[in-house]
Amino acid sequence: MRVFIKLLLLISVVSSPLSIAGSNKDAKAHFKPEAIVKFAKNVEKFAAENGARAFIIARVGRPQSDLPKGIKFTHTAVAIYSSITLANGEIAKGYAIHNLYQDANKPDRSSLIVDYPADFFWGAHDLKAGIIIPTPDLQQRIIETIASGKQQLIHNKKYSVLANPFNSEFQNCTEYTLDLLNASIYQSTDVKKLKLNAKAHFKPQRVKTSPFKLMLGSIFMDEVTTKDHKGKIYTTTFSTIGKYLKSNDLLLKSVVFDVDGRVSELI
16 A cells, blocks of 8 residues: 555656646636636737737646746647637637647547637636737738648647657647648648758757656656657747747747736747
């Protein structure tokens, strides 16, 4: 029994700092529904007022103290201004969010799922949004990529929270977002080409966590693996995507938007 308890404690120690890109669709709400809906609407309003027809959106799914240094958000997706059919059959305008989510029963697998801002922020630990608005030309290319269904061609169902952005062995939500951006930039769904271009121009985030925690994580959590890495661990994050667009003159705005409507620069 003591051994079992020790193992449980080890799992709890490991799971927290490795939940970097946790992309679960269903999560328990930490705020009242009306507060979540109000915040989601304010995010939409801010994006629309800043000319975003397509933008990258992020949420915080865990306490900031649980996240490794340099990691600000845990889930990233692409929001597209769309015509949305409501439950009563009416058509409304708003943002549809295109996500890569972990499968509920198989956390080492993922699916592409469209939801909406209130759904997106439902399980958020903090009512805080990351917003990256690309240039109008790149926005249009993103819209065309998704409208054509080409985003399906770059989806890798094999999920890893620590996915290496420079190969196609695994994928997480932020790497998928980067791949979608590059598919739009280069107008190609050739994954090999996209990875070569990422390696040439994209600077990922170093993940600093102990080898011991990584080892235990890979033993106890299906979605944790470092098989696609050699040496130090690097992965895609919301902030590194913002820096990537900025360094290539493809960024219009990158901010953090909080529950009180305060806006601060991301990078």
